[in-house]
Amino acid sequence: EHADTPLVVKGLRKAYSDGFVAVQEISFTVQRGQVVGLLGPNGAGKTTTLRVLMGLTQPTAGEIFVFGHRLVPGAPILSRVGALVEGPGFLPHLSGYENLKAYWQATGRPWADARFEEALEIAGLGDSVHRKTRKYSHGMRQRLAIAQAMLGLPELLVLDEPTDGLDPPQIAEMRRVLQRYATDGRAVLVSSHLLAEVEQTCTHAVVVNKGRIVASGPVDDIVGDSPSVQLDVSDV
Numbered sequence: 001e002h003a004d005t006p007l008v009v010k011g012l013r014k015a016y017s018d019g020f021v022a023v024q025e026i027s028f029t030v031q032r033g034q035v036v037g038l039l040g041p042n043g044a045g046k047t048t049t050l051r052v053l054m055g056l057t058q059p060t061a062g063e064i065f066v067f068g069h070r071l072v073p074g075a076p077i078l079s080r081v082g083a084l085v086e087g088p089g090f091l092p093h094l095s096g097y098e099n100l101k102a103y104w105q106a107t108g109r110p111w112a113d114a115r116f117e118e119a120l121e122i123a124g125l126g127d128s129v130h131r132k133t134r135k136y137s138h139g140m141r142q143r144l145a146i147a148q149a150m151l152g153l154p155e156l157l158v159l160d161e162p163t164d165g166l167d168p169p170q171i172a173e174m175r176r177v178l179q180r181y182a183t184d185g186r187a188v189l190v191s192s193h194l195l196a197e198v199e200q201t202c203t204h205a206v207v208v209n210k211g212r213i214v215a216s217g218p219v220d221d222i223v224g225d226s227p228s229v230q231l232d233v234s235d236v
């Protein structure tokens with residue numbers, strides 16, 4: 001089932017131990033070639049949804065299929081998925097490149113130069129990848145973290161608010177990075193609380209509010225036809 005579909009989420013529900021239901025009845029699909037934006041105000045349940053997808057927290061109910069494989073809570077994430085780890089730390093005395101190589105070696109997977117060069121190129125790191133990371137700006141760190149998620153060119157890339165703390169030129173660059181990534185049969189799922197950002201970056205959007213989906217579909221349909229959706233998410 002769905003063997004060629006990067007991600008299928010069906011009826012996802014997550015109640016935390018204090019009983020708070022952070023997400024419920026969340027169902028959506030990510031196809032190859034799509035950049036899907038998970039859009040909603042703070043507290044809408046975006047991070048919870050992505051953490052469940054990455055196997056970092058267990059769902060209360062629902063099913064997740066990654067390329068047809070049912071995600072089993074606690075099992076290792078498929079190598080076909082790359083994720084932006086929350087607040088990744090880099091070793092300050094090593095270059096960005098050395099950090100990425102060390103990270104990859106820790107995963108125990110073989111290093112393939114060509115794929116890494118391509119990942120770095122898509123991430124737009126340029127020559128600064130050879131500088132020590134202690135000299136990096138916030139934007140460079142963020143880009144290195146995204147390059148890390150792209151290593152090995154996973155077919156599905158999952159990013160939680162990658163533009164957080166970036167300035168407008170860096171946000172524009174991030175947009176190009178994600179759009180470049182979602183070619184060659186790859187796909188991206190990215191969260192954001194900014195409608196304009198999703199509108200400009202994504203092909204599709206899943207709009208969540210208070211843990212539920214309030215709209216989903218091609219970005220043009222959502223932005224054009226649903227003024228109420230714009231109101232829901234812009235008054236954040």
Ligand code: ATP
Pocket residue numbers: 016017018020021022040041042043044045046047048049193
């Ligand atoms: P943000 O952009 O602020 O991260 P979000 O859309 O990603 O927002 P979540 O972080 O998923 O939202 O949080 C959704 C709701 O679940 C919030 O009300 C939050 O307080 C609650 N929540 C998150 N983690 C826990 C937890 N461990 N225990 C209880 N409630 C939690």
